[in-house]
Amino acid sequence: MHAPGEALRFPGRIGLGTWQMGQSAAQRSREVAAVEHALATGYRLIDTAEMYGDGSAERIVGGALKHFGAARRSELFIVSKVLPDNATRAGTARACEASIARMGCEYLDLYLLHWPGPHRFSETLRGFGDLLRRGLIRHCGVSNLDLGQLQGWLEAERSLGLPTHTQCNQLYYCPEARGIEFALLPWQRSQGIQTMAYSPLGSGRLVRNPALAQIGRARGVSAAQIALAWCVREPDVVAIPKSIDSQRLDENLHAAQLRLSATELQQVDRAFPPPRSQQPLEMI
Numbered sequence: 001m002h003a004p005g006e007a008l009r010f011p012g013r014i015g016l017g018t019w020q021m022g023q024s025a026a027q028r029s030r031e032v033a034a035v036e037h038a039l040a041t042g043y044r045l046i047d048t049a050e051m052y053g054d055g056s057a058e059r060i061v062g063g064a065l066k067h068f069g070a071a072r073r074s075e076l077f078i079v080s081k082v083l084p085d086n087a088t089r090a091g092t093a094r095a096c097e098a099s100i101a102r103m104g105c106e107y108l109d110l111y112l113l114h115w116p117g118p119h120r121f122s123e124t125l126r127g128f129g130d131l132l133r134r135g136l137i138r139h140c141g142v143s144n145l146d147l148g149q150l151q152g153w154l155e156a157e158r159s160l161g162l163p164t165h166t167q168c169n170q171l172y173y174c175p176e177a178r179g180i181e182f183a184l185l186p187w188q189r190s191q192g193i194q195t196m197a198y199s200p201l202g203s204g205r206l207v208r209n210p211a212l213a214q215i216g217r218a219r220g221v222s223a224a225q226i227a228l229a230w231c232v233r234e235p236d237v238v239a240i241p242k243s244i245d246s247q248r249l250d251e252n253l254h255a256a257q258l259r260l261s262a263t264e265l266q267q268v269d270r271a272f273p274p275p276r277s278q279q280p281l282e283m284i
């Protein structure tokens, strides 16, 4: 049993994304093997969602968890997300129970509202509150909320007196999507809210980027590793790249050990200038 209200601590700076998994039966065994490889080589944070493959990505995670061993569940940090359309009080509880059943994982370490939708935040938060009290989730949080929405969310949370508070917003963040740096990221930082960077490789677009590749060549690492090291350069940001290739999985995990120098950070800034004004939240 976990203490309600405990501080959110991610096990490491790089986790595994699972979007696009579970979409083709022909790929299933390769995808399960990839998640098994990730767990065997040290990934401890897994991000998934009821939306991915309509539940199939969670089933793939479940297949790999079986192999990892139910007795070792507490070593892992599993994140899933409720679809906005399901995020009423009762719908949130049902969706969470279904995610846990698909993965066979007993509980979720972090449960997120995938993006803001038709239901009032207070409805979703009541659902999260029920799940926290039942021990089915350890933490709750959000994804794709802009600054105003996040402030509204936290206000609703305070007024409901939940046994914990939101400590994570999962956002699109990578060198080519830096809009959150202008206002949202600094505000989250001031409030102790951590950022989980999704699509940290720009959904694959950055792995052949010439500027990142050039920085990487001088260090003997790949463009992907530079992109990931850049995303997690501050201690309150973790990244969740997705791969189903064992070599790329290893490469991505090792990026957590890279520290970029001031010169390298300037090179990234020249190729991908930081935002100079408030921009609408980017979403993938």
Ligand SMILES: NC(=O)c1ccc[n+]([C@@H]2O[C@H](COP(=O)([O-])OP(=O)(O)OC[C@H]3O[C@@H](n4cnc5c(N)ncnc54)[C@H](OP(=O)(O)O)[C@@H]3O)[C@@H](O)[C@H]2O)c1
Pocket (backbone or CB within 6 Å): 016, 017, 018, 019, 020, 047, 048, 114, 143, 144, 170, 171, 197, 198, 199, 200, 201, 202, 203, 204, 205, 207, 222, 224, 225, 240, 241, 242, 243, 244, 245, 248, 249, 251, 252, 284
């Ligand atoms: N909250 C949200 O709304 C939201 C939205 C989007 C994504 N996400 C989460 O964030 C995760 C990551 O985002 P993403 O899947 O969009 O994209 P990503 O992780 O930025 O990039 C994944 C793509 O890059 C390739 N790749 C991975 N590592 C590589 C490497 N070292 N070298 C070369 N290619 C590499 C992968 O192909 P291979 O698999 O063939 O290696 C895949 O095509 C998702 O899986 C999901 O869990 C959340």
